[in-house]
Amino acid sequence: MADKLNRTRRWVLLGGGAAIAVGFAIREYRLIPQDYAGGQISVAEAHELALSGDILLVDIRTPREWRATGIGDGAQPLDMRREDFEQALTRLTNGDRGAPVALICARGVRSARLSNRLTEAGFTHIIDVPEGMLGSAAGPGWVRAGLPVQYNTGEAG
Template sequence: MLTQGLSLAAFVLLCLTACSQDRGATLSAPDAYARAEAGNLTLIDVRHADEWRQTGVAKGALHIDMTGTQGEAGFVREVTRSVGGNLRTPIGLLSLAGNRAANARDALRAAGFTEVYVIPEGMQGNGNGPGWIERGLPIEPCPDC
């Protein structure tokens, strides 16, 4: 009986640990910008073209629409091409409010990318931070997006 109780306790502890683990590394918008400027991070904006036109794009960020590249497989192909096939390239993902960036992170990790960061406050901000725009970080216009 004691063994069953210990086994159940171990199982519950294992489940709680697995469920509470962070699904990935994050960076604040200022940290992501600093790393990108230093050449230590490839910044990718995964929003839609109409969002890029509306707000501009984070300075130096690649524009790779998560949904406009023939789905996740197309997105992964485009990112892989953009980083010269190096799956160990540090990548920072930026979306409107962090949700699409998290989805993009999952797709890249599944494809073998090893150092993928989400900027959870995104461009517009949320409970994770004020966002790229509100922080006054550099933005480049994207009229041809």
């Protein structure tokens, strides 16, 4: 009986360990940005180009994230989870799918994935800001770079 109990405990521990390992693997996968063959710019460039009107800078994070860190000065908040995201983005570009649009998220993961998706959907000048608001391997990010933020969290589009 004790031997059977020990075997059961071993299987439970192995199963639990495997579940934890799978959980970490999924988490790490979600934190790795997809390759994006299109353009990329730094947060400083994104800020400068957005203020000059040379790009439309779109903060694709969630309203909760906008409230937590603010929205980069010159950026338009547009939650990427919206079902009508592409239509709202098309409205922001006045129907011009060739307009230069830079996407920023927290750490560059979602912006790279969405850049690929929008390019496949026919937007021809999507630019990724891989540093994001909070920094990544690409750089310190908007907040740590000390770039200005706004706390108007009303969504565009």
